[in-house]
Amino acid sequence: MKLLRRLLDEVVANKSLLLFLGLMLMFRSAVADWMQVPTGSMNPTIVEGDRILVDKAAYGLRVPFTNVRLTHGGDPQRGDIVIFPSPKDGTTLVKRVVGLPGDTITLRGERLYINGAALDYASTQSSADAQLPIATRGEQREYFTETLGDAAHAIMVLPRRNAMRSxxxxxxxxxQYFMMGDSRDNSEDSRYFGFVPxxxxxxxxxxxxxxxxxxxWYRPRTDRFFSPLN
Structure with missing residues (x-):
């Protein structure tokens, strides 16, 4: 009897903590979350080891723990970096929106064309280059600024890799949407698995x-803390 009473007292004493944890899980499921990026498909914008913040209400508020949307929210725009499950195997992916519904997309020698117009490109350098994994820094690599609409971002090209360049x-x-990684020769994206609903x-x-x-040795990259992705 004393043991049962003690257990009940502990439950009552910790109900505030349990409520907080429950609300936190609901918040992370429906409103905002963070995720670790283990691959280099978004180099140089996102580097392996980055933990990124995700606005889960950006495209509509959802019922926690489901895909049921309560509101429509804004539509994804060209240049947005979005999170979604791979249509191929369900793996959580991070890619950039390149094509919107109704767009005609083509790639010719690493150069994107949207609705028949070539995007603007310019050779550049990236401050993230020194933070890339040792294996990537051992490869030949080139950086270009790509302009999607009014927004510009850096992309990385690995010319010696076998990749779909056209x-x-x-x-x-x-x-539906067409997604691509910023590391164009190191990204499994819509070129391989198709459009994303x-x-x-x-x-x-x-x-x-x-x-x-x-x-x-997992040293913090303090210059990347709280840095914007776009």
Whole structure:
């Protein structure tokens, strides 16, 4: 009897903590979350070891722990960095929106064309180059500024890798999007698994919370803390 009473007292004493944890889980499921990036498909914008913040309400508020949306929210825009499950195997991916519903997309020698117009490119350098994994820094690599609409971002090209650098024009169906990684020769994206339905897009990544360098005993990359992704 004393043991039962003690257990009940502990439950009552900890109900505030349990309520807080429950609300936190609901918040992370439906409103905002953070995730670790283990691959280099978004180099140089996102570096392996970055933990990024995700706005899960950016494209509509959802019922926690489901894909049921309570509101429509804004639509993904070209240049947004979004989180979604791979149509191929369900793995959580981070990619950039390149094509909107109705767009015609083609790639010719690493150069994107949207609705027949070539995007603007310029050779550049990246401050993230020194923070890339040792294996990547051992490869030949080039950086370019790519302009999507009014926004510009850096992309990385690995010319010695076997990759899809060109494809014929494709038209993005209604309600779907064409995604690509910023590391163009090191990204499994819509070139390989096709279009991504809007309802599966979980949220928009917008900032690095913090970053740890696995090649240097997980030393914090303090210059990346709280840095914006766009």
């Amino acid at each position: 494809f014929a024009p494709v038209t993005v169906p209604a309600g 809007r309802e599966t897009i979980v949220g928009r990544a917008y900032r690095v919370a913090y970053s740890l360098d696995a090649d240097r």
